[in-house]
Amino acid sequence: MEAEAAVVRRSVGRRLAGLFHGRPRLQVGALLAGPVGWLVIGYLGSLAVLLAAAFWSVDAASGELVQTFSLENFQTLLDEPVYKDIVGRTVLIAALVTVTDAILAFPIAFYMAKLASRRGKAILVVAVLLPLWSSYLVKVLSWRTMLSSGGVIDWALEPIGLSGPGYGNTAVWLVMSYLWLPYMILPIYAGLERIPNSLISASEDLGASPFTTFRRVILPLAFPAVVAGSIFTFALTLGDYITPRLVSNNQFIGNVIFNNISNNLPLASALALVPIVVMVAYLLVARKLGAFEHI
Amino acid sequence: MRKDSHPARTAWLVIAGLLAMMLLFAGCGSDDDDSTSGGETVEKLGKGEGKVNLISWAGYVEPEWTKPFEQKTGCKVNNKVAGTSDEMVQLMRTGEYDGVSASGNASARLFEGGDVDAVNVDLVPNYKTIFSDLKNQSYNTFDGQPYGIPHGRGANLLMWNSEEVQPAPTSWDVMLDPKKATKYKGKISAYDDPIYIADAAVYLKAHQPDLEIDNPYQLNDEQFEAAVDLLKEQRPLVGEYWSEATKQISAFANGDSTVGTTWQYQYFALQEEGKPVKASPASQGFLPSEGATGWSDTWMISSEAENPNCMYMWMDWIVSPKANAQVAEYFGEAPAQSLSCDQTAQKDFCAKYHAENPGFWKRVYYWETPLADCGDGSGDCKDYNEWVQAWTSIKG
Numbered sequence: 001m002e003a004e005a006a007v008v009r010r011s012v013g014r015r016l017a018g019l020f021h022g023r024p025r026l027q028v029g030a031l032l033a034g035p036v037g038w039l040v041i042g043y044l045g046s047l048a049v050l051l052a053a054a055f056w057s058v059d060a061a062s063g064e065l066v067q068t069f070s071l072e073n074f075q076t077l078l079d080e081p082v083y084k085d086i087v088g089r090t091v092l093i094a095a096l097v098t099v100t101d102a103i104l105a106f107p108i109a110f111y112m113a114k115l116a117s118r119r120g121k122a123i124l125v126v127a128v129l130l131p132l133w134s135s136y137l138v139k140v141l142s143w144r145t146m147l148s149s150g151g152v153i154d155w156a157l158e159p160i161g162l163s164g165p166g167y168g169n170t171a172v173w174l175v176m177s178y179l180w181l182p183y184m185i186l187p188i189y190a191g192l193e194r195i196p197n198s199l200i201s202a203s204e205d206l207g208a209s210p211f212t213t214f215r216r217v218i219l220p221l222a223f224p225a226v227v228a229g230s231i232f233t234f235a236l237t238l239g240d241y242i243t244p245r246l247v248s249n250n251q252f253i254g255n256v257i258f259n260n261i262s263n264n265l266p267l268a269s270a271l272a273l274v275p276i277v278v279m280v281a282y283l284l285v286a287r288k289l290g291a292f293e294h295i
Numbered sequence: 296m297r298k299d300s301h302p303a304r305t306a307w308l309v310i311a312g313l314l315a316m317m318l319l320f321a322g323c324g325s326d327d328d329d330s331t332s333g334g335e336t337v338e339k340l341g342k343g344e345g346k347v348n349l350i351s352w353a354g355y356v357e358p359e360w361t362k363p364f365e366q367k368t369g370c371k372v373n374n375k376v377a378g379t380s381d382e383m384v385q386l387m388r389t390g391e392y393d394g395v396s397a398s399g400n401a402s403a404r405l406f407e408g409g410d411v412d413a414v415n416v417d418l419v420p421n422y423k424t425i426f427s428d429l430k431n432q433s434y435n436t437f438d439g440q441p442y443g444i445p446h447g448r449g450a451n452l453l454m455w456n457s458e459e460v461q462p463a464p465t466s467w468d469v470m471l472d473p474k475k476a477t478k479y480k481g482k483i484s485a486y487d488d489p490i491y492i493a494d495a496a497v498y499l500k501a502h503q504p505d506l507e508i509d510n511p512y513q514l515n516d517e518q519f520e521a522a523v524d525l526l527k528e529q530r531p532l533v534g535e536y537w538s539e540a541t542k543q544i545s546a547f548a549n550g551d552s553t554v555g556t557t558w559q560y561q562y563f564a565l566q567e568e569g570k571p572v573k574a575s576p577a578s579q580g581f582l583p584s585e586g587a588t589g590w591s592d593t594w595m596i597s598s599e600a601e602n603p604n605c606m607y608m609w610m611d612w613i614v615s616p617k618a619n620a621q622v623a624e625y626f627g628e629a630p631a632q633s634l635s636c637d638q639t640a641q642k643d644f645c646a647k648y649h650a651e652n653p654g655f656w657k658r659v660y661y662w663e664t665p666l667a668d669c670g671d672g673s674g675d676c677k678d679y680n681e682w683v684q685a686w687t688s689i690k691g
Contacts, residue, residue, distance in 0.1 A: 048316040058680065064408055082688040148549045166481075167535065167551075249536050251690050259687065262385030263404070264680055280310075 191225020399434030443593035449628035484555025559627025
């Protein structure tokens with residue numbers, strides 16, 4: 001019996017091996033079925049269900065979903081001026097954070113990629129990554145303490161007759177810029193590393209001033225990397241709701257989604273479509289700017 | 296990537312596919328699960344399951360009384376603190392919790408949504424001696440059946456920094472009358488939840504009698520608009536909206552906030568830190584002149600409870616004389632258990648908190664769910680969704 005079973009088992013194995021032999025497409029298909037299935041069903045599928053809810057409505061008394069098609073939620077988003085303010089505020093802060101991070105990150109990334117010694121480079125990479133090892137909440141709460149009235153920032157600015165920004169949009173901008181800076185530095189660093197030093201030398205040999213070299217050679221070559229980094233900073237700011245909640249009174253898209261999710265999921269879903277639409281538009285522009293050419 | 300492939304076209308195909316899926320789901324959603332009543336009410340208690348998963352307000356589940364419970368029953372207590380009733384409803388709907396200490400603005404929604412089960416009070420021996428004015432109330436009894444065990448009650452407090460705010464305020468006008476509140480611009484601390492609109496309604500009930508507000512949670516168009524307008528006027532003066540107790544404690548501790556609406560939990564925590572905070576004194580019944588919003592909380596059992604036996608044991612334990620006295624004193628609220636008054640560490644605790652004085656609670660408006668039919672079918676009120684949307688536009 002046992003020997004027979006072993007023979008059967010072996011023959012099944014052999015038949016399977018035979019099936020895959022010489023059929024590379026089938027091999028790849030079998031290999032990818034799991035992960036791709038997960039991506040499509042578990043990830044995109046659940047996203048589709050969530051977004052489908054945007055067309056439903058909710059029974060006010062129980063909070064139960066009423067699954068009939070309507071555009072009511074989108075009408076609400078368009079009619080109530082408060083939602084335009086919130087979307088505008090969120091997109092504006094996301095753009096400001098992105099620009100701030102790009103300006104801060106470029107010199108650091110350039111130094112890391114082109115000027116620092118091997119050792120210095122290693123230290124800087126660790127320094128950039130280090131904040132990512134600590135909890136997001138701890139960082140935001142530290143900023144909350146620093147920004148409070150009479151906190152460290154007020155104290156430091158007092159001798160020159162200024163006071164800190166307190167809680168509000170400025171605080172959100174500061175904290176987000178701090179939080180997402182590493183996500184900007186790393187892509188730019190990777191992009192700059194790929195620019196051969198010989199190109200920079202050639203530009204100098206041809207008589208270009210350092211500024212011209214930067215403007216005509218380095219920046220165009222590194223620009224896709226900046227755009228790639230900006231996708232991170234922009235998307236992360238667009239979706240965050242904890243920072244605004246802790247260092248301001250202002251509502252961002254994420255806050256309103258959070259506030260509605262328990263009793264009005266359809267409205268929350270409709271609102272969740274807004275950042276998706278904004279991001280798709282952003283990615284299309286990024287593609288035009290060549291951010292995906294080297295992927 | 297091969298030369299002849301078109302990444303853009305593939306991307307568009309994926310997006311189109313997603314959209315198609317989305318519309319498919321939106322169009323043909325089924326509404327076959329009309330399950331307003333969950334499982335059956337428990338008839339007999341079995342053995343404990345070894346754990347119980349709770350959702351509670353800050354300060355309701357503390358080691359002082361959970362440790363003895365765990366030792367006695369073998370049910371390990373896993374607690375999740377929620378900051379708002381919305382959060383509680385949302386967490387309960389995940390089906391991962393056995394029970395919740397729901398306030399009146401969550402209990403009706405949980406019942407309507409079929410998220411909680413009726414409670415067999417025969418299995419909760421301590422229920423008998425609970426104050427009778429807490430039993431069979433509109434927020435804990437539905438279809439004539441008790442849907443939970445009363446936990447305790449209290450009023451939301453007006454708290455201020457006694458060094459900054461003088462003389463001691465006796466009215467909510469210090470936060471809500473635009474003329475008086477300007478003095479504390481940027482230092483006012485308000486509760487971050489749609490139910491806060493009711494605080495404005497309580498104020499208007501006293502100061503604008505022509506609005507004829509009766510119940511601050513069931514408001515018609517005119518009353519609602521007046522309350523919302525009042526809060527929109529207050530908005531630029533508010534320093535911070537809080538929903539996590541810890542956030543408010545830190546704001547009062549470092550001076551970012553000097554006057555605000557609060558719970559006993561934060562008030563005691565700040566006093567313990569030695570901060571100069573005061574609240575309406577006992578001589579005024581802890582209430583500003585208008586009265587106040589408040590809560591009467593109920594432990595409810597989930598219709599999907601995985602540990603119903605441990606949950607029943609917990610509901611009995613938390614209203615047992617000793618434990619209910621402990622939680623009431625710890626939090627600073629009136630106990631639900633009449634026998635707790637002999638068990639409190641402070642001898643006059645029940646008298647101080649008016650636990651045995653039903654008349655006192657007439658000026659405290661327990662949180663309840665705003666309903667379109669005004670709760671009694673009498674008319675045309677703003678439902679909770681409209682409260683939520685108004686709250687979004689108040690905050691701007």
